[in-house]
Amino acid sequence: MELLALFSDFTVRTVAIGAALVGAVAGVLGSFALLRQQILLGDTLSHAALPGICLGFLIAGSRRLEPILAGALVSGALAALLVLLLTRTTRIKTDAALGVSLSLFFAFGTVLLTYLQRHAGAAQAGLDAFLFGQAAALVPRDLVVLAVVGGASLLVVVLGWKELKVTTFDADFARSLGRPVVLIEFVLTVLIALAVVIGLQLVGVILMVALVIAPAAAARQWARRLEGMVVLAAVFGAASGVVGALVSASYRGLSTGPVIVLVASAFVVVSLLLAPERGVAWQLMHALAQRRSLRAHRVLVDLYRLAQDHDDLDYASEQGMLDAYFGGPTGHVLRRLERRGLVSRAQHMPEEGTHWILTGDGRRQARELLTPFGERDAAVDGATP
């Protein structure tokens, strides 16, 4: 109820729209970053944005979003260049180079930020909000900037969809088709950087990577195709952004970034647990079902062997004997097999225990189970090599 009332508030509506945009763009490009294993690059880009944010503020002399985002993009690009330089010219591996670049730029940014807050009125401008994000700082003018940059990024993704997909899945094959793979990968990296940069004001440089990875990771659990994954990640990202921004806007002193990230993480946890096929719960159920069917198969085969031993296909085995043969209680297994029409009961004497007989279907299935896998293969294949 309270959230609904909030929507009528102009500031809150601005925040909600901005957060939805930022979350959707982060979800879409985060999907590509996740599949290309570029998440650490996203983290480096966002931390490395801090000195650029400070310099953008210093040069423009105001807290307007455009120079600040431009500064963020430039220092992010410099950080990425440093990574390239380190990996090409030294023996440092990519992950270490990313770490070096991230800490160097972030430390420099922190020094700049603390200095500016003392001397250049950055405290009044609320520049420190860029560390953890501040939804309340978003003004309608900023929405235009976010919409233009975010909209343009999404347009590029839609127009270049086939090429982005084939390059992400199989770069060598894309090259064989004559696609300019280096250019496509460069564009994709720029788009990921843009998705990171437009989220900095809301989510902050420290946690922005979470909004890139979390919606995509959650969506990966449910989707069967890249199209579905990207759309779902956009929805998850937008939802995380809106809920997080609204919650933090309705309580004084709550940084927006951590709240948004908590919401996005909830999507990840639920998806990891519950998604069909890939979810933990689904896999557990699948394992249980397999164990159950294995038990059923063993009891069927036991019944069949007992009947064979007695040279009587309609031989009725007493349940106690089956328990001993199987090495454990078989009552529940047999009742399930009975429901499937594979065995039937035969009551010899009222005082005796239940006896069980294989039905025609049950015998057929037992015989099939007893056929070795190799022979079944040969029957399907025809000839052997």
Add this chain to the structure above:
Amino acid sequence: MAGRALGMGGGMEPAVIGARQADGTNGSHEPAFALHVEDLTATYSGDAVLWDVDLNVPPGVLAAIVGPNGAGKSTLLKCVIGAMRPAAGHVYVFGHPYRRQRHRVAYVPQRTSVDWDFPTTALDVVTMGLYGRLGWFRVPRRRETDEALQALALVGMDAYAERQISQLSGGQQQRVFLARALVQDADLYLMDEPFAGVDATTERAIVDLLKDLRARGKTVVAVHHDLQTVATYFDWLALLNVRLIAQGPVTEVYTPEHLRAAYGPRVVLLGVGGHAPQP
């Protein structure tokens, strides 16, 4: 069997070739070689992986590129398709540079070179084979889907069209890759280890597929690692170990001397020197 034709390469020693064309001629209107590699040298961080390689594959043969690990076999294919820039040398496909002949070439990368947990279906991967024809902005439609389904049927995978690629076995994944190449309807097929890690059923299916391609006048150049099967599956052979050791009809190249030159003196082979066993 088809008649013998004499192929000449500029400056190369003449090679006797059992070339076969779809129209039954020796195709004098076509260049003598489906794939012609000249003085190719390639390096990885300063170390030569290919050194001054001259390769001439006539049209209509099933050619194997064979050699020990690190011999530069995959690198050679990557240089052909432009995925890697050679330090020196030239590549010609049917007499022209690759970039003018892309539409006549289908490339099958090593199966393990991609992430099979990528969210997509078998049909979608095969449809990627038509991206070259579609260009940048046209999207696949009904016609493309039908062609992709037909290609899947050719490799016996039509029942798996909507299956997630992560749920396919290694052999099934390889067949999906081959279907993607088939849908390209090329004249030259470049395959990197098509038999690696596949089950016996898939291996036989691939062999049948290769023979079918040859019967339709196509050329196949495959990186191959199994010396025991090379003489049965292929009719043309290039032995490679950074340098080219030998090339020509498999019956002439598959000799103990050549193999020792490629693999070193310790290689032990069964049935080498005589006639290759028939399948």
